[in-house]
Amino acid sequence: MTSDSTNDLECERLTKRFGAFTAVDDVSFEIPSGSFFSILGPSGCGKTTLMRMIAGFEEPAAGDIRIRGRSVIGTPANKRNVKMVFQHLALFPMMNVGENIAYGLRCAGVGRAEVERRVGAVLERIGLPGVETKQINQLSGGQKQRIAIARCMVLEPDVLLLDEPLGALDLKLRERMKIELKLLQHQFDTTFVYITHDQSEALVMSDRVAVMNGGRFEQIGTPQELYHAPATGFVAGFVGDSNRWRGRVRGGGELLEVETGDGVRLRCRPGAGALAEGAAVEVFVRPEALSLQPAGAPEAEGPANSPANRLEGRVDSLLFNGAASRVLVRGAGDQLVEVGHVPGPGVPELRPGDAVVLGFAPAEATCFAAASA
Amino acid sequence: MSKRDADRLALFLLLAPFALWILLLIVLPHLGIGYLSLREKVAPRVYQFGFANYIDFIREPIYWNTLLRTAWMSVLVTVLTLFIGFPIAYYIAKVAGRRSRAALFLLCLVPLWVSDLVRAFGWIMLLRETGILSGLLQWSGLSAGPVEMLYNDATVIVGLIYTVVLFMIVPIVSTLDGMDDSLIEAGYNLGGGRLTVLRRIVVPYAMPGIVAGCIIVFMLTAGSYLTPILLGGKNSMWFTEQIYDQFITRYNWESGSTFGILLLVFTSLVVWAGLRLTGQNLANTVAKR
Numbered sequence: 001m002t003s004d005s006t007n008d009l010e011c012e013r014l015t016k017r018f019g020a021f022t023a024v025d026d027v028s029f030e031i032p033s034g035s036f037f038s039i040l041g042p043s044g045c046g047k048t049t050l051m052r053m054i055a056g057f058e059e060p061a062a063g064d065i066r067i068r069g070r071s072v073i074g075t076p077a078n079k080r081n082v083k084m085v086f087q088h089l090a091l092f093p094m095m096n097v098g099e100n101i102a103y104g105l106r107c108a109g110v111g112r113a114e115v116e117r118r119v120g121a122v123l124e125r126i127g128l129p130g131v132e133t134k135q136i137n138q139l140s141g142g143q144k145q146r147i148a149i150a151r152c153m154v155l156e157p158d159v160l161l162l163d164e165p166l167g168a169l170d171l172k173l174r175e176r177m178k179i180e181l182k183l184l185q186h187q188f189d190t191t192f193v194y195i196t197h198d199q200s201e202a203l204v205m206s207d208r209v210a211v212m213n214g215g216r217f218e219q220i221g222t223p224q225e226l227y228h229a230p231a232t233g234f235v236a237g238f239v240g241d242s243n244r245w246r247g248r249v250r251g252g253g254e255l256l257e258v259e260t261g262d263g264v265r266l267r268c269r270p271g272a273g274a275l276a277e278g279a280a281v282e283v284f285v286r287p288e289a290l291s292l293q294p295a296g297a298p299e300a301e302g303p304a305n306s307p308a309n310r311l312e313g314r315v316d317s318l319l320f321n322g323a324a325s326r327v328l329v330r331g332a333g334d335q336l337v338e339v340g341h342v343p344g345p346g347v348p349e350l351r352p353g354d355a356v357v358l359g360f361a362p363a364e365a366t367c368f369a370a371a372s373a
Numbered sequence: 374m375s376k377r378d379a380d381r382l383a384l385f386l387l388l389a390p391f392a393l394w395i396l397l398l399i400v401l402p403h404l405g406i407g408y409l410s411l412r413e414k415v416a417p418r419v420y421q422f423g424f425a426n427y428i429d430f431i432r433e434p435i436y437w438n439t440l441l442r443t444a445w446m447s448v449l450v451t452v453l454t455l456f457i458g459f460p461i462a463y464y465i466a467k468v469a470g471r472r473s474r475a476a477l478f479l480l481c482l483v484p485l486w487v488s489d490l491v492r493a494f495g496w497i498m499l500l501r502e503t504g505i506l507s508g509l510l511q512w513s514g515l516s517a518g519p520v521e522m523l524y525n526d527a528t529v530i531v532g533l534i535y536t537v538v539l540f541m542i543v544p545i546v547s548t549l550d551g552m553d554d555s556l557i558e559a560g561y562n563l564g565g566g567r568l569t570v571l572r573r574i575v576v577p578y579a580m581p582g583i584v585a586g587c588i589i590v591f592m593l594t595a596g597s598y599l600t601p602i603l604l605g606g607k608n609s610m611w612f613t614e615q616i617y618d619q620f621i622t623r624y625n626w627e628s629g630s631t632f633g634i635l636l637l638v639f640t641s642l643v644v645w646a647g648l649r650l651t652g653q654n655l656a657n658t659v660a661k662r
Contacts, residue, residue, distance in 0.1 A: 055558075055562060056561075056562075057558055057561075076561075077558075077561045077562055078561045078562070078563075078564050078565055078566060079564075082562075083562060083563065084558075084559070084562045086555040086558070086559055087555070088553060088555060090553060090555040090556050090558070090559035092556060092559075092560075092573075092574060093578070094574075094577040094578060094580075095577075103560075103563055103565070103573065104563035104564050104565075107563060107564035107565045107566075107569055108564055151563065152563070155563065155564065
């Protein structure tokens with residue numbers, strides 16, 4: 001197989017087993033040069049193992065890893081031009097900032113004057129000039145983050161791996177670091193591979209995201225594709241917020257008719273694969289795709305058997321969160337439905353207990369075969 | 374009684390046993406020894422203040438040679454113990470799995486169940502002319518006659534290392550235990566080889582433990598009595614033996630006290646010099662950053 005030289009990192013049918021447990025199962029992907037690629041998955045899905053194989057800390061049981069077109073299987077970790085930002089950053093506490101950054105250069109045998117120049121230059125680039133002599137424990141969380149990235153970037157790696165480096169930061173700083181990371185990636189123009197379980201981190205920063213579950217990739221795509229056209233039920237449920245109904249297929253056609261366990265009939269778009277009549281399915285609808293009307297309000301005009309889905313319920317509670325405010329509606333069978341609802345002028349005011357009607361277009365509802373349970 | 378008074382009383386009561394221990398078992402005896410060492414014997418039962426005991430020590434080469442020899446051998450034992458103990462500690466703290474770690478640690482402690490004396494006799498059984506090792510060498514034909522392996526410096530050093538190695542392992546294990554494995558991985562990831570990672574990351578991290586271990590081992594060795602006497606016999610020339618001689622055999626308490634003070638001062642000097650040479654300080658070792 002010939003490898004395309006515009007890909008910084010390619011993995012082909014990568015597999016890793018620990019005893020009888022398969023942590024990474026036949027994973028293939030490629031990352032074009034200079035892009036921000038995220039691997040998103042719940043904890044224990046194998047994403048850390050995958051990254052440790054790329055870094056060279058674990059040997060794959062099968063498959064190939066190519067960096068800039070060259071296989072690195074059998075190359076020890078310290079000889080791969082893949083650098084890693086660890087979850088807890090792993091800055092060396094017994095060295096000061098300058099020594100931390102110089103460590104890799106000194107290992108590579110760069111001369112003293114050159115080391116000093118390059119350390120100064122990389123600190124300039126991350127916006128922390130002149131901190132060489134500071135101790136690590138004198139830095140703030142965000143500064144440590146940037147030093148950890150600088151320590152890798154000074155070595156001009158082909159690929160930078162980041163293992164949930166924002167996990168230890170508080171919320172406010174995390175939001176700021178997301179933007180900063182994206183800017184740093186643009187500035188260095190290096191391929192970043194970012195591992196996370198936080199879907200908002202992955203969606204905000206990435207050019208492309210791979211959603212991983214149970215050791216396999218469920219879908220690789222742009223954040224928009226994952227959000228609007230999930231390929232599997234897992235992706236639909238994991239990326240972004242979703243309302244979910246379980247049911248069985250009752251009628252086919254271009255749009256499927258699904259009867260939920262509570263007897264409500266919904267019309268929806270099949271997500272992937274053919275679904276036979278009677279198949280158990282799950283229907284996913286984004287909260288912002290649901291429209292909300294007080295019960296008894298004049299019905300939006302349409303033919304008698306409008307394809308729009310209608311659900312009746314009562315307001316259970318109001319969750320105010322600025323532009324991301326939600327209303328919880330208790331529908332048939334006591335199921336709570338999350339509805340995007342931003343209070344404001346011209347929007348009917350709601351109170352808990354109000355009877356409401358929810359509606360959504362069939363195109364906004366995606367159904368997938370239910371996970372075998 | 375106000376709350377502050379109560380707090381003070383609690384603090385006082387908590388500190389009392391410690392203060393008593395320091396005062397009664399450490400400060401007072403040393404004051405006594407210091408006082409004794411400064412008494413010159415001018416006639417039977419007649420004493421006067423003076424430094425004659427110290428001058429005697431300097432005038433008699435056998436005395437200060439023994440002290441120098443003791444210090445030098447103790448330094449050697451300390452260095453060898455570090456080289457033996459560090460890999461063991463590293464293995465226990467970083468390589469061994471969770472479950473085997475406890476078992477290995479326990480194995481290190483097992484020899485402490487047996488008294489020093491019995492352990493020294495164990496070595497004698499192994500190494501004496503009619504001992505197990507000598508017998509084995511003769512049986513296998515490697516040696517024509519019985520071999521005496523006791524009563525030389527090498528045996529004393531081996532015996533001392535055996536008694537003190539645990540005190541090197543424990544502090545190093547406890548510092549390495551607190552080390553995040555990802556520091557080592559980061560060391561490799563940034564391009565370091567095994568040696569670089571060991572020299573620039575693992576050893577500097579473990580330094581407080583290494584220093585603590587070295588001080589304990591050096592002091593224990595320099596002050597040990599049983600092992601050098603039993604394994605080294607008359608040739609051991611250990612300084613504690615001189616102190617024992619002065620106090621017990623020659624009943625010269627003044628001279629014995631002088632030797633005691635000199636041993637304390639000299640070993641303290643060696644520790645201080647060692648800390649200076651390696652650029653460490655005691656505060657760093659005791660209160661880790």
